[in-house]
Amino acid sequence: MSNTYDEFNGKVVLITGSSAGIGAAAALEFAKCGAHVVITGRKAQTVKETAEECRKVSPKGLKALEVVVDISKLDDCKRLVDTTIKTFGKLDVLVNNAAYGDITKIADPQLIDKYEMVMNTNLRSVIYLTQLSVEHLEKTKGNIINVSAIAGIRPSAMGFLYGMSKSALDMFSKCMALELGPKGIRVNIVK
Ligand SMILES: NC(=O)c1ccc[n+]([C@@H]2O[C@H](COP(=O)([O-])OP(=O)(O)OC[C@H]3O[C@@H](n4cnc5c(N)ncnc54)[C@H](OP(=O)(O)O)[C@@H]3O)[C@@H](O)[C@H]2O)c1
Structure with a gap:
């Protein structure tokens, strides 16, 4: 029986944060469609485990690439x-999915360190990976798919760092859709 998403057969799909959660679920779906998937994360063990799961569901048993x-x-x-x-x-496809959230208050002495961590993970990485790709x-x-969040449009008392990173990600994605569309690269946001 043919798969609904046969167009991903043989495509190379890089998903950041694909060793767990939504990224891993997406990687498994792409693998089921016959795509070559790149599994990433900071923990080698979960990267390895998810890559193995992808190989098992791949119609041709394609081995996923593991990059820690x-x-x-x-x-x-x-x-x-x-x-x-x-x-x-x-x-063929870059999915910018990995993200980090931190709860904080404006008076937090660690605020700027937390700001850098959230922004470097959720925003700077996306900008740089886009540039490289x-x-x-x-x-x-x-295609580029950027995984955003409702937090980017809905304020919360102590979630401003994460929310700001997602607001900026939304605007970056929309601007990239305009810049890269004429090159034949589609940019979409999922939230
Ligand atoms: N879950 C929700 O309810 C929800 C709602 C709205 C939006 N989202 C968005 O959906 C996306 C995925 O969320 P999730 O809940 O599936 O996340 P998750 O379960 O926490 O998984 C995060 C993934 O990203 C990896 N990761 C985290 N920081 C990383 C870093 N600095 N470098 C490389 N890999 C990193 C993690 O692996 P390691 O820990 O091994 O690095 C893991 O594979 C995020 O963009 C999030 O903002 C989620």
């Missing part, structure tokens, strides 16, 4: 894209 990275670090973002291209020779996605007429 911390996307709040620029060097790791570069290694992630470089390893993907070195392994598969192309990129554009040349590859242009060749495949690929």
Whole structure:
């Protein structure tokens, strides 16, 4: 029986934060469609376990690529894209999914450290991964999917860092849709 999403067969799909939660669920769905998936996260063990799950559901038993990275670090973002291209020779879909939230108050002495952690994980990584991926996605007429949150449009008392990162992610995504659309790269937000 043919799969509804046959168009992903053979596509290379890189999902940040795909070792758990929504990212892992998405990776499994892409793997079921016959895609080559890149599994990422900071913990090697969960990356390995999710990659194995993807191999099991892949119609041709495709082995997922495992890349252990911390996307709040620029060097790791570069290694992630470089390893993907070195392994598969192309990129079709970039899903920016990994994110971090922190509850804080404006008087928190650790506020600026927390700000940097949230923004580097949720926003700077997306900007840099997009920059690194554009040349590859242009060749495949690929897609970028940015996983946002209602927190980006609905204020909460102590969730302002996470909410701000998602608001900015929404605007970045909309601007990128305008810039990259003419290159044949679609940019969408899921929330
Ligand atoms: N769950 C919800 O209710 C909800 C609601 C709205 C929006 N969202 C959005 O959906 C996305 C996924 O959320 P989730 O709930 O599925 O998250 P989750 O279960 O906490 O999983 C997060 C994933 O990201 C990885 N990760 C976290 N920080 C990372 C870093 N610095 N570098 C690399 N990998 C990192 C984690 O692996 P390691 O820990 O091993 O690094 C894990 O694979 C996020 O963008 C979130 O904002 C979720």
